[in-house]
Amino acid sequence: MNIPNYAPALIVAVPLLGAFLTPLIGRINDKLRNIFVILILGINSIIVGLLAYNIFTKSTTGSPKIWTYVFGGKQEVTSPVVRIMFEVDAMSIFMAIIASILLFVVVIYSWAFMKENTGLDKYYTLILLLASGMLGMMLTGDMFNFFVFLEITSISSAALVAFWTHKGESVEAGFKYILVSTIGALFVLFAIAILYGQYDALNIAVLSNAIQYTFLDKVALILLIAALAMKAGLVPLHMWLPDSYSRAPATVTVALVGATLASLYGVLRIVFTLYGNTLEVITKQIEFLNADILVSNMIGWFVIVLAICSIIVGVMMALRQTDFKRLIAFAAVAEIGYMFLGIGTKLASVGFDTTNSIIHAEYGITALEGGIFHIINDALDVGLLFLVAGAIYYTTKNWSLNEMGGLARNMKYTTIFFAIGLLAVAGMPPFNGFASKLMIYESTFQLNPILAIVAILCSILILATFVKVFHSAFMGPALPKFKDVKEVPKSMLFAMGIIACIIIFIGLFPNIMLENIVRPAAEALTNNAQYLKMVIGVI
Amino acid sequence: MIYNIPYIAVVCLILVGLYALIFKRNLIKMIIGVTLIESGVNLFLITLGYRKGSIAPIYTNSPGGIMALPVPQALTLTSIVIGVAVLALMLSLVIHIYRHYGTLDVKKVGRLKE
């Protein structure tokens, strides 16, 4: 069906309007405010779904569609591009689908989970602001606009991490999170200022057309990648991640997973679209080896080394934790390493052939598709695990694994959901983790066999970690102090059930996801000329 | 040479801010370090828009001549406002931390290592 031209602006504006109306409605009634928030996020998800359906169906000429919207005034692109534009291609709307699913499930879950806390007006307002910031970061086509939405996301999520102000540790985790986020965002602004000073443009397409790879451009690239990778959680810049994820309420953690993935999307956009033309052309002379290496290969190998360290450190630290959510947070660090491994393999797979022209190896595209497919799989799996951890906290009121046991007799459905999440995150067939990890294993094996061996071994260690959690929390004899623990309320079960159904569906029919959604996203990311044509070609 | 002095000042501000963040142990001094880095980046943004012999970019009743670029000034205003919001959030969190722990030393506040 036909949606209006301003649909990307509606996706960002509807949660913003809801965020400002929520305290007013909260004064009237509490249940009305909960229903209002669910309604706002439901309408937002429907608009995202319609826009996704519109973009993913190919046009008559067979080329992929990109939806642009110019803010303010007529819908024309003038010769020096002076207005802010939202440019939505298949990769952007893919990330927006993930964010919408996570936020909708979070709001349904927190109906019952946060019921005995006070100050819930501020909680719902901040969740809607976080939604608006995350979706704006994924849909924009302008560098400074990206920085503004990055700051909105980090401020609202830092305030949400410190939500339980009666405990000292939550406030301290929120302080560390805002400190690290602000440093990262300020260095991103520094790099944007360097690029603006050279080329007098802030639009991503105009900059991508005009970049020559001077010394200052190299500095800007390094600053952008390092600062955004710090927000995404790459080792050794990951240390804020276990503190923030473990001391926040469980629903806030799932929303934070979405914010982390939005920073990963920023890295993808900068490496492949902003610097896409130059990375595969410029070579660098190494004197003592007497060879030319492509810049793409150098950056690719650096990212691969950091990704391998991230997988190993994440899994090893996860094996000895005794705090439930901290363990899942370290496993989330390891999963981010898999995504960066896919990106690095794609960058390092470019080479010369005999006639001295650039060829792309076949396994590069498979690695990029595996990495992008792993984004949605990991968001759903880790989200389900954190929701189960929240359910256990709701009934037994402590986090420590040393004091739990035998909960499977009382909470049957929660045990089934945790078993599904356990098998999915460790990459066991037939769930969805196996499909994306298989693509990553097979493509990185052809680059260097050691990478695939490390990845497979650490997958097995993740399985070992979560079997430990399953045994100590759910299995075992029935302890007398848990005798009157009942099952969690129905709204929490419904929210966990939605995610479990999506996991099983993607696991049984992976080709539906891969052909229709992931492959257009990977092609839109590497097809730089199509992105530029919407802005430069019109001029 | 005299036109390079603001750029040298930007680098000095950022280095002093990073020094205050890494080597000082009081939480308030770390927040001052963040503010210094932010001031350095704002100064860098404004300095990019200067043209030699230009006047302020105000359109009405201008005496004519080259104007400095107005776009970096708009970006800097946005950045200053974001900086104020972040500073207010950080200071209110430090008040809560002081009420719970009784100390502002970063080594004693960061428990739960491992």
Added chain:
Amino acid sequence: MNFFTIETGNGFWTPIVWIVAIIIAFLIMYTLRTFGKKTYNKDNEQVKSFLSGNPEYTKEQMHIKASNLYWGFTKSMNGFYKILKKMHTGNASDYVLWFVIILAIFLLVEVI
């Protein structure tokens, strides 16, 4: 369009075939299990657990706690864990220090 298999560059994976294989294996296992004895005698020593003649403790003392589960693994990798513990201090200024170190290494390798 093919609903069921994904194809990577070098192989393919079909979840439905895997599930059918698991169901067939489960059916074989279940039929083999029904060949056994169906009746047993309650109320004598057959239903109590056997611990080589040791007495059985209460339920709370028998449950292995979470920190003791992978004892062999964590003890043998102790050297590696000491380095990791020293890295994760929890100190907020160390986070910025790691960022500056990675930025410096990256700049040295790529730019110069």
